[in-house]
Amino acid sequence: MEAAALKGRPTCTSRILNSVSTPLLAIGPAPLALERLAEALAADTAGQSGADGAVVTFLGLVRNHNLGRRVRYLEYEAYEPLALKAFERIAAEIAERWPAARVALHHRVGKLEIGEASVAIAARSPHRGDAYAACRYAIERVKQIAPIWKREFFEGGDVWIEGATADPDNQQARAEAERVACA
Amino acid sequence: MRVTVRLFARLRDIAGAAELARELAPGATIGDVWRQLAHEFPELASYERSISSAVNADYAKMDQVVGDGDEVAFLPPVSGG
Numbered sequence: 192m193e194a195a196a197l198k199g200r201p202t203c204t205s206r207i208l209n210s211v212s213t214p215l216l217a218i219g220p221a222p223l224a225l226e227r228l229a230e231a232l233a234a235d236t237a238g239q240s241g242a243d244g245a246v247v248t249f250l251g252l253v254r255n256h257n258l259g260r261r262v263r264y265l266e267y268e269a270y271e272p273l274a275l276k277a278f279e280r281i282a283a284e285i286a287e288r289w290p291a292a293r294v295a296l297h298h299r300v301g302k303l304e305i306g307e308a309s310v311a312i313a314a315r316s317p318h319r320g321d322a323y324a325a326c327r328y329a330i331e332r333v334k335q336i337a338p339i340w341k342r343e344f345f346e347g348g349d350v351w352i353e354g355a356t357a358d359p360d361n362q363q364a365r366a367e368a369e370r371v372a373c374a
Numbered sequence: 375m376r377v378t379v380r381l382f383a384r385l386r387d388i389a390g391a392a393e394l395a396r397e398l399a400p401g402a403t404i405g406d407v408w409r410q411l412a413h414e415f416p417e418l419a420s421y422e423r424s425i426s427s428a429v430n431a432d433y434a435k436m437d438q439v440v441g442d443g444d445e446v447a448f449l450p451p452v453s454g455g
Contacts (some may be wrong), residue, residue, distance in 0.1 A: 251455050269454070270382055270447055272431040298454060310455050330455055339454030340383035351384040352453035357426040359433055
């Protein structure tokens with residue numbers, strides 16, 4: 192049900208659905224809720240094992256100012272099937288770097304008002320250090336490689352925000368995300 | 375052969391369309407598709423060095439050969455989060 196609400200294509204989301212039906216990875220227009228991500232992580236095999244000691248969450252919000260401009264609202268657009276694959280890649284990188292940690296990652300698209308959440312991430316692991324690092328790594332990598340764009344509507348105009356050239360094979364970018372995560 | 379081109383964010387605004395159908399010679403690469411578009415929409419040319427590309431919703435390099443019916447996407451620098 193949740194997957195449908197998040198407008199996931201069944202073929203893309205079915206293999207990442209878990210037993211409580213909230214996908215670990217998702218992109219769509221539905222409002223975000225951190226509790227659902229934490230629940231999704233708690234429901235998997237590792238989550239049920241009792242071995243975890245930490246959940247770290249991150250919620251990215253639309254703020255009312257950017258580079259001296261007074262922001263009115265944002266519009267997010269994504270290449271959704273590729274965004275889901277980018278999220279899968281990020282989760283796999285985390286599994287490689289922090290084998291005991293898992294992440295859930297949901298990103299929103301469409302018009303978002305000031306104060307609304309655009310991205311929600313939860314990371315869970317036996318010890319807090321790995322959960323903090325995995326959570327930070329996930330948001331850094333989203334900003335580097337997820338095919339998502341925000342259009343900023345501010346007082347006086349609007350502009351597409353353009354950040355990093357998305358290149359999942361750029362090892363320098365990946366190393367930088369890891370450096371920030373472990374700082 | 376025929377491919378579907380997907381454009382996002384500012385690239386879409388410049389071309390005035392999110393999706394375009396284009397005819398290509400056999401053996402054409404993603405780069406060939408891009409150059410054809412940049413010729414058609416000169417404002418795209420400034421993105422030459424900052425775009426990413428994808429074929430059938432997988433990241434791909436510009437020298438990859440495209441096939442009939444492929445979906446070729448061009449992505450300006452991203453700004454998620």
